Amino acid sequence: MNVLVTGGAGFIGSHTVVELVQEGHCVTILDNFCNSSRRVLDRLAQVCGERVDVIEGDVRDAALLRRAFAAQQFDAVLHFAGLKAVGESVEQPLAYYDNNVGGSVTLCQAMAEAGVFRLIFSSSATVYGDAERMPIEESFPTGRVTNPYGRSKWMVEEILKDLAASDPRWAIGILRYFNPVGAHPSGLLGEDPRGIPNNLVPYVAQVAVGKLDCISVYGDCYPTRDGTGVRDYIHVVDLARGHLKALAAIMRKPGVNVWNLGRGEGYSVLDVIRAFERASGRPLPYRVVEPRPGDVAECWAATEKAWHELGWRAEYDLDTMMRDVWRWQESNPRGYDDQP
Numbered sequence: 361m362n363v364l365v366t367g368g369a370g371f372i373g374s375h376t377v378v379e380l381v382q383e384g385h386c387v388t389i390l391d392n393f394c395n396s397s398r399r400v401l402d403r404l405a406q407v408c409g410e411r412v413d414v415i416e417g418d419v420r421d422a423a424l425l426r427r428a429f430a431a432q433q434f435d436a437v438l439h440f441a442g443l444k445a446v447g448e449s450v451e452q453p454l455a456y457y458d459n460n461v462g463g464s465v466t467l468c469q470a471m472a473e474a475g476v477f478r479l480i481f482s483s484s485a486t487v488y489g490d491a492e493r494m495p496i497e498e499s500f501p502t503g504r505v506t507n508p509y510g511r512s513k514w515m516v517e518e519i520l521k522d523l524a525a526s527d528p529r530w531a532i533g534i535l536r537y538f539n540p541v542g543a544h545p546s547g548l549l550g551e552d553p554r555g556i557p558n559n560l561v562p563y564v565a566q567v568a569v570g571k572l573d574c575i576s577v578y579g580d581c582y583p584t585r586d587g588t589g590v591r592d593y594i595h596v597v598d599l600a601r602g603h604l605k606a607l608a609a610i611m612r613k614p615g616v617n618v619w620n621l622g623r624g625e626g627y628s629v630l631d632v633i634r635a636f637e638r639a640s641g642r643p644l645p646y647r648v649v650e651p652r653p654g655d656v657a658e659c660w661a662a663t664e665k666a667w668h669e670l671g672w673r674a675e676y677d678l679d680t681m682m683r684d685v686w687r688w689q690e691s692n693p694r695g696y697d698d699q700p
């Protein structure tokens with residue numbers, strides 16, 4: 361297939377590009393590099409054994425999209441481009457609605473004009489808010505979200521449902537990711553957050569490599585096994601493979617389909633720290649601080665729908681995720697900036 365991957369230079373996009381190329385698809389990345397490095401493209405060439413076509417530009421640029429769709433016939437679009445920092449979204453809501461909602465609308469308009477109706481959208485488990493029970497099924501209510509980032513994802517989901525209802529040619533896969541972590545086993549691709557990481561695993565990795573001093577554990581009084589927050593961590597390579605399965609499924613199944621992409625197992629903050637200590641062989645200092653506002657106690661996925669409808673489930677366990685993060689972090693302590 362000829363696939364356009366928006367945000368393909370980012371963490372999840374780049375790993376998905378590898379899987380697409382390895383499965384024989386023809387890939388074009390569209391990225392404005394606002395949260396990624398151009399050096400990802402060299403690493404992708406190393407891993408894939410070929411250079412991937414790249415359009416440098418913004419998904420909100422309608423004229424650019426028109427030119428891209430006129431230049432070649434795409435069979436499908438995987439839409440990763442967007443902003444993803446929860447705290448930043450509270451401070452800059454318009455930037456988030458503009459990029460995540462506006463960008464998705466502009467993309468869908470350009471796709472419809474070009475007669476391209478297959479779309480995979482990166483959504484998030486955050487659309488479930490504070491779910492009443494675990495594991496979280498796709499049919500659970502959505503929309504009770506506590507921040508603009510999460511709301512932007514929920515809004516795009518609703519827009520895509522309206523769109524599919526308006527025209528039977530659309531075939532859309534909405535993928536609700538749980539907590540993507542890990543890195544490519546080659547050690548060449550991984551997560552490279554700008555500044556101090558907001559998320560647990562990149563933070564832990566930077567403490568292990570000596571860039572940061574001490575992990576802050578956000579609360580130990582949640583009603584969980586050890587009192588710390590529980591999440592469904594999933595290896596980014598597993599997640600990437602889920603996209604290929606979803607792409608195959610929407611070829612057979614038009615309309616809108618929603619799938620959780622998670623492992624279906626919850627691990628606490630302390631579980632993650634211990635697993636990273638095993639992977640790195642280093643003791644990791646931590647201190648318990650106040651809970652982070654807006655965090656839920658626990659969140660893990662029901663995985664049956666993805667298994668039955670996509671034939672996909674995650675393979676890699678927490679130790680493998682941490683081992684791969686450690687390999688990436690140790691060989692690229694300054695992320696992609698280490699490359700000449």
Ligand code: NAD
Nearest residue numbers: 367370371372391392393394395396418419441442482484
């Ligand atoms: P990322 O920031 O690493 O990748 C996003 C990519 O999109 C970056 O390369 C960035 O430069 C690009 N981009 C952003 N805005 C753009 C625009 N307007 N035009 C063109 N390119 C643009 O993030 P990621 O972790 O790879 O996440 C990918 C998608 O998955 C995002 O939509 C994110 O919201 C969603 N998601 C991520 C997580 C997570 O924990 N990483 C969880 C749930 C959902």
Ligand code: UFG
Nearest residue numbers: 484485486558559560561563576577578589590591629655
């Ligand atoms: N945590 C810490 N210390 C840190 C960072 C996080 O203790 O320095 C804890 C959090 O309180 C939470 C767990 O580690 O219990 C995981 O936190 P992350 O920030 O890594 O991930 P979140 O579950 O908060 O958020 C992630 C994505 C969001 C997405 C959400 C969906 O980052 O984009 O999952 O559930 F919306």
